[in-house]
Amino acid sequence: MLKLEKRLEQLRKGETVIVLATDPMAQVDIPLYCRQRGHECRTETQGEVLRFFVLVSGSAEAT
Numbered sequence: 001m002l003k004l005e006k007r008l009e010q011l012r013k014g015e016t017v018i019v020l021a022t023d024p025m026a027q028v029d030i031p032l033y034c035r036q037r038g039h040e041c042r043t044e045t046q047g048e049v050l051r052f053f054v055l056v057s058g059s060a061e062a063t
Contacts, residue, residue: 001029001030001033003042004017004019004033004054005033006048007049008037008039008054008056009049011056012056013056013057014017014055014056015055015056016054017053017054017056018050018051018052018053018054018057019051019052019054020049020051020052021049021050021052022048022049023054026050026052027043027050030052030054031043031052038057039049039055039056039057040054040055040057041054041055042055044054046059057062
Protein backbone atom coordinates (compact mmCIF):
# COMPACT_ATOMS: atom_id res chain seq x y z
CA MET A 1 0.00 0.00 0.00
CA LEU A 2 2.83 2.41 0.78
CA LYS A 3 4.42 1.88 -2.63
CA LEU A 4 1.06 2.41 -4.33
CA GLU A 5 0.42 5.57 -2.36
CA LYS A 6 3.85 6.99 -3.29
CA ARG A 7 3.37 6.13 -6.96
CA LEU A 8 -0.10 7.68 -7.12
CA GLU A 9 1.32 10.94 -5.77
CA GLN A 10 3.55 11.07 -8.87
CA LEU A 11 0.74 10.56 -11.39
CA ARG A 12 -1.63 13.06 -12.98
CA LYS A 13 -5.38 12.74 -13.30
CA GLY A 14 -6.22 10.27 -16.06
CA GLU A 15 -3.05 8.18 -15.69
CA THR A 16 -3.16 4.52 -14.70
CA VAL A 17 -0.91 2.36 -12.56
CA ILE A 18 -1.03 -1.45 -12.58
CA VAL A 19 -0.41 -3.23 -9.27
CA LEU A 20 0.38 -6.94 -9.06
CA ALA A 21 -0.22 -8.66 -5.72
CA THR A 22 -0.39 -12.15 -4.26
CA ASP A 23 -1.63 -11.13 -0.79
CA PRO A 24 -5.36 -11.98 -0.60
CA MET A 25 -5.95 -8.93 1.64
CA ALA A 26 -4.96 -6.70 -1.30
CA GLN A 27 -8.34 -7.58 -2.84
CA VAL A 28 -9.94 -5.65 0.04
CA ASP A 29 -7.28 -3.05 0.84
CA ILE A 30 -6.53 -1.62 -2.61
CA PRO A 31 -10.13 -1.06 -3.79
CA LEU A 32 -11.00 0.46 -0.40
CA TYR A 33 -7.99 2.80 -0.55
CA CYS A 34 -9.00 3.86 -4.07
CA ARG A 35 -12.64 4.48 -3.13
CA GLN A 36 -11.61 6.62 -0.16
CA ARG A 37 -9.37 8.77 -2.37
CA GLY A 38 -11.61 9.02 -5.42
CA HIS A 39 -9.65 6.75 -7.76
CA GLU A 40 -11.16 4.10 -10.00
CA CYS A 41 -9.99 0.53 -9.50
CA ARG A 42 -10.55 -2.53 -11.69
CA THR A 43 -9.37 -5.98 -10.58
CA GLU A 44 -8.41 -9.07 -12.57
CA THR A 45 -7.24 -12.43 -11.25
CA GLN A 46 -4.80 -14.70 -13.04
CA GLY A 47 -4.07 -17.79 -10.98
CA GLU A 48 -2.87 -16.55 -7.60
CA VAL A 49 -1.90 -13.13 -8.93
CA LEU A 50 -4.24 -10.19 -8.44
CA ARG A 51 -3.90 -7.37 -10.96
CA PHE A 52 -5.28 -3.95 -10.05
CA PHE A 53 -5.71 -1.19 -12.63
CA VAL A 54 -5.87 2.08 -10.69
CA LEU A 55 -7.00 5.14 -12.64
CA VAL A 56 -6.14 8.45 -11.02
CA SER A 57 -9.47 10.22 -11.23
CA GLY A 58 -9.73 12.48 -8.25
CA SER A 59 -8.35 13.51 -4.90
CA ALA A 60 -11.17 12.82 -2.46
CA GLU A 61 -10.20 13.08 1.18
CA ALA A 62 -10.13 9.89 3.24
CA THR A 63 -13.22 9.40 5.35
